[in-house]
Amino acid sequence: MKSMYRYSALALLFGGTLSLNALAADAYDWNNVAPVKTPSIANNNGKTVYFDVSHGGVEGNADWVIDGAFSDFADALVQEGYTVKEYRGVDLNNDGRIRFYDDRSVGVNQNEAVITYDAIKEADVFVLAETNRPFTISEQAALEQFVASGKGIFFVADHYDADRNLNTWDATEVFNGYNRSDLSKYNMGGAYGDWRNPKNANAGWLVDNFGIRFRFNAVDYKQGVSGVVESSKTEGITQGVQPILMAAGATLAIVNPQKAKGLVYFSQTDTPVKWRHAKDQGLYFGGAAEGPYAAIAKSGAGKAAFIGDSSPIEDATPKYLRQDNGNTKKTYPGWTDTGNAAVLAVNIVNWLATPESYQYFDGSNGHTSGVATPTPMATQEYSDPNNGQPWGTPATGFNAWDTDTYKNNSYNAPYGNGQTNPDPDPDPTPTPGNTVSVEQALASAQGTDLVVIGKVSAAVNGIYGLELTDLNNPASHIYVKLESAQRGDFNPQLNPSILNQNIIVTAKRDSYMGEPGLRYVSDIQIAPTALSVEQALATAQGESIELTGRVKSALNDIYALVLEDSNNPSFTINVKLESAQRSEFSPQLNPSILNAQLLIKGVRDSYMSAPGVRQVSSIEVVGNGTTNPDTGSDMSVSEVLALANGQAVVVAGVITSPVNGQYALELSDDNNSADNLYIKLESSQRDAFSPQLNPSVLGKRLRVEGIKNDYMSHPGVRNVSKLTLLD
Template identity: 85%
Template sequence: MKFIYRNSAIALLLGASIASGSAFAAEPYSWDNVAPVKQPAVSNNNGKTVYFDVSHGGVEGNADWVIDGAFSDFADALVQQGYTVKEYRGVDLNNDGRIRFFDDRINGTTQNEAIITYNAIKEADVLVLAETNRPFTLSEQAALEQFVASGKGIFFIADHYDADRNLNTWDATEVFNGYNRSDLSKYNIGGAYGDWRNPKNANEGWLVENFGIRFRFNAVDYKQGVSGVVASNKTEGITQGVKPILMAAGATLAVVDPTKAKGLVYFASSDNPVKWNHAKDQGLYFGGAAEGPYAAIAKSGAGKAAFIGDSSPIEDATPKYRRQDNGNTKKTYPGWTDSGNAAVLAVNIINWLATPESYQYFDGTNGRISGVATPTPMAVQEFTDPNNGQPWGSPASGYNSWNTDTYKNNSFNAPFGDGQTNPDPDPTPGNTVSVTQALAASQGTPLVVIGKVTAAVNGIYGLDLTDLNNPASHIYVKLESAQRNNFNPQLNPSILNQNIIVTGKRNSYLGAPGIRYVSDIQIAPTALSVTQALATAQGETIELTGRVKSALNDIYALVLEDINDASFTINVKLELSQRNEFSPALNPSILDAQLIIKGVRDNYMSAPGVRQVNSIEVVSSDTTQPNPSGDLSVSDVLALNNGQPVVVAGIITSAINGQYALALGDDNNGSATLYIKLGSSQRDAFSPQLNPNLLGKRLRVEGIKNNYMSHAGLLNVTKLTLLD
């Protein structure tokens, strides 16, 4: 027998596809339990981290302020600056791999994990709080104070008064200020929260007491752009290059203590802002600079803070989630690319917040120019609440903002994803589908798609992926910033007409069918998996790889099974010259060998098959014990780059993410661990949660090094073998 040894990455990169019509019982709250992380290139890494908080809001109503949704342009710009950007969801108190929200104001539960603690956020240099719609507990306020006192920065992004997006009677202006606009007795919450009634005094409240500033309860429109940009020599350089910034229904702030806070952008005397059409009162109280700054900064002690009264000039038009209340698709404003965008201002603010400085206040010392106090920091209109503490709309039938079980599919914190068919939170290259199959998938479905790159889309920001067998079938792929240099045809023309494998979620892009939230792109190996071969058109000449399962039709054929899922098979008709070597009936040693076969896709014996076989090559004849004496240690694998196929041996130390993964410890280094993501067919036998007797046993794992749940791990696991 002639053996040709090839890189086993072919089998690992191209595995079994999702069977048409197959379905799995989805486990609630597992579909979206991995928070996204965006990282800069190693050569551009500035060593600093920005957390975007979603533990207290930012995804309610039409808001979608997540780093892989309508704040993706903002996040990508920070990555270009060298920042690592992470989504912060809370604290996994019960270590089940997911963050659950239970509103403790309503039921007094201790299960709420959507919380902020200092230990959970202390690794960040900057925390972005975007349209927070749930009040902070006293301990959470203390955690934020400790974060700033340690020299870190917070960016508060609010919106107009009554932007109560989850209809719980709170908007971001109230949450940030530390009190509801109403003074009703019900807002003296007590317990963990304390008194949140309106103090009717501009000098009282959490925000002003810590940062010398408060958000107004106004609602103003000025899409032409707020043009009173303060000179950069008075704003720590933050307004350098900043142009007028649009306000599409927003709030201003009031500087109460000018030694702590100062404005960056005001209404100029030539500006003509107006009341927002849906404002609950006059909407615009004073006009001009007396309305207070639209954007501001604060320096109080070692740390810093920054503020803006509208999300519109920062957001982009690529929302990720559905609405929680009714399941409708969100529509966000393309502010990041609007002529009145805050892109320069927002990046400048983050750079300033991320830079520790020794001065304590804007008190005129060390050349630090103080702010200008707002003449009337709390208007009469702000003493009373025209809504008596009621939300600005009525909740949809069956929706309860305090009960996530009522959230609609594909909304943040919902039990299930939209059109969910697989409980695995992460799509893997073992679930490869064609472009045509991807087009038929429901919005939000995790997919791994193979296709041909045929054009750039939206300049450098995307690509057009065409079906390998049907050029008329194509889908748009939105590229993340780190993927554009290698995979956008405008930046890299050599990628045109290459076959690639894209891992992401089915969604719309540029108003057309698309794939977004792309976590991985790989150049497709030449050989198809068995399941990909099954999806090819009859009569097409193909090259595929698989494992010999059995003889077929006596000596005349063989059954080839998929490397990653033996339930997918294809019949291969052997030519006369091939039978002695490759027919299992004549040569039983060929069983379990991995082959590469070139032939024509055609049915054989009334089943999917390959005929007119031109060549057969043996990739490896040792499929039972790959690399038996050369297993890598866990520590060895931790030192490798992501994307490499490995065979590693170690000790099973714990279950991870319930039944979905396990932790593999190093034989000699207890602190070195890998997270091993288990496929659905592997969990019954290898999940420590289902099999506690596995703990402490040694295990060999074949897979591809990659991160799982933001921890070094192995995905695309093709084989697991207990060693003792």
């Protein structure tokens, strides 16, 4: 991440040793060093924050590591003077690696992804983010001892059923100390004890120690939870804090107001709604009765803090791939989004890291007590609507408790890129076929191997990447992450002459800098300069040429085709097909080739008494050629929500709010504001259509032409080619 910070090459156990065996080319070596970020000597406050990844903080779509989707948070703490470390567990056999094993198995005592007091005692603050594996009794005792020693824990949860690794546990359950289900299988015994739902707000590990519990709700309120309690009642933590966005999160219930008190609540004017994927009513009471969104606790010498959503403190730079399917993760750019919790999060850590002698919020010495939540356990929270099942179906062959089933480049996976798995995944891997356009690449699934042609239009992230624009639609672009050996030739900042040149990139479809991208680039070539059909018509006969255009029609039965200019269809040229080319490129034999964008090499000649191309040596499909959707049959927002990603759409709805500042807008159905899409605006569209830059568009109907795709982890439309105000 940021170059001003040093990543320390430590053994995985802080303060431990890195054995020589760890240097061998072996499983886990690809990710064998836990990152550390350190402040400057002059700015060092002498305190340390650990971010835990030993219990599922990097599962599924979560990526709460300090050089991943919590990098902005970690960097802000370094600016405050903290040393920030990633905590992975305990190197029990001293081989320089931390391995996770299924510690629920009888007779297995090899799990090193564990929490012990000795391993974390050097930290001043321990951040637990979206923990997705339950704590053992001894781990709970270690956390209790940590707090009793005067230290602080920051519990970062998410909405109920945020079961990231599909093991039937989410952070609300793990932190509370019991599963929402009361099935007998959750009375695990042994190292864990009884984790069945006690159906009692006064029971559970979190309540016992901190007087508070996470609710099993799932609430959306991106406008920002605005009931920020005045700083004089919050130990000064809410000083400078603005309303905090909630992108599908949970609230808490205060059971003991002498131990716990709220920082941020829904105000009377807030209008939160049920998250659309909530398993029950999602929102139980509303207002302050729903309980605080963020809270703190003082129990004896130590402290704790809580927030019900990771979104407002994460950023859009995930480090790892998903463990279950190997797909790229998408994380919310909350740290820089409107409604971020950046000030709150730093204030919380500063408070947690400061030892204080008072024991409780009992009203003495200015430490005001909290307010008990009226109904701390709603009727809906007595049972599990999933009956103890995961929130999704695990991918074939994936087992959350077995790291050997994890995909390459996922956290805890045995292998990274470039390493050989002796038992490779039997699932077929896509292989590059014909060159595709940028628009086709944007519609391809994450993880697909592609060969993409496009025009270099800008540098991205300084010297580290480039923007590739579609040859026929400049509004469509994709980011390319360059490997170090490629930057000198292909990064526009280092080599300005590459700007506006056409290149062919062999890479994997992925995300880069929070945008659709290409990564793991294995090859880049300068594309031969192709002529348009109009330019080809002006070329002398007998000259070898390369041209590009769109297939208009068949010609002379199966023997030829008519190619039209992509920008001016009035210009056409006849292309004589060789016998081996007809089955694939003759529109009469293969109607699907109609409208496709082709790159053709041949000799300028005449054919059928008209300008043409003969002796064609190669033809490549460089664009799918789908024509613009029929703008006379607009889809509703709800209809688009039902479509799979990657489809071209024309959708009409009402502009209801800005999204991500000036960069996008929310489009809702005319009669149902609960159905909405996020429309990502291209730079040339923002002045006219961003509600933040142009408030007059709010409430107006808008037609959007683009590609159905997620934006900011929400259903949306991207690669927008046309916007039309309808009133």
